[in-house]
Amino acid sequence: MRTCSLLLVATAAAAFAVAAPVTANLGGWGVIPDVEDAHVQEIGAWAVAEHVKRANDGLRFGKVARGEEQVVAGVNYRLGIVAVNLAGQNATYSAVVYEQIWTNTRRLLSFDRAK
Template structure:
């Protein structure tokens, strides 16, 4: 029992000395030339389609104009997307999504008009 207690104390000390990085602590890295990156454009089109599935507002994807990424348990993307709204007017939208390469899954975290 004493060994178990010692292990708990050691684990707690290790956790304080070496905290696990959260996504808030990870650095964002710019995507070099998103307009010429087919995968980034595909992600932008997917984000718009996923948003439309959720809210049915008829936005139509045009292109990803800028973005940044961070790696953790997958790749998290912050994209600025140009799209046409239901009235046919061009607008900019901000999308945050995670792509998990191993499981072939994508999750849209947020989608909103860009500020």
């Protein structure tokens, strides 16, 4: 059973690597070449929505301005997000999101005002 599980994980990881090429080396961070990509923007919007659920501070998503990704057992995204506060002012936030597509898992690991 354990061998079967390991084989399934290895197969899924290989399929993901072929389906979603990234600039990062396995385990290392690499620049996301196209932060305008719809999936990257959707992850940024999701990160803001998750943050608002926790902080109830009324932030509204603007756009992902920069990003890095790290291939692990899924992908970590480190994003620079422009969001609008309740006063209508733009501010930049740093968010780290973990996503594993084959298990439909997404977690907000951190969300902080950029310095």
